[in-house]
Amino acid sequence: MKRFEKLSVTLPAELAEMVRGRVEAGDFASDSELVGEALRIWKERDASLEQALLRVRAKIEEALNDPRPSVSDHDVGQHLEELHAATVKARGNAA
Template structure:
């Protein structure tokens, strides 16, 4: 049994050019390797998002349901975000 499957895909010109450039630069040996690496990155992002939702968002939502008084007002949330940005020295996007 084969451990791979062949696909035919269509990419916008800009993406196709990027794939070819990765191969031409020597960063990847084939176009398939570029696509596989991109898919691995997508799967890793999905896995990280699932973990974040499971480990942080769902428990926070449940805690808020149990005690709505712990919710922040819009102004409080904005103040927290602003102070976190300042602590990290990130400019305010507004």
């Protein structure tokens, strides 16, 4: 059985009006139901963001532990310029 606890919160007028409007429209049975649903969605989003951060941290750790030599920004730039030149040349030949 779910355990409930009563809380009292103060909302900005705009949010309070939104809550009342959604309840009056029949989207939710009560203010409590709306707030509970909003908090559930927030909790899910928070967990999803945490998982995304963990994946990013793992990728960073993987990159830091990669034994291959680093590529300098100069080398990356040069490679991109070569790719661009090859693309321009290929398009020129296709025209």
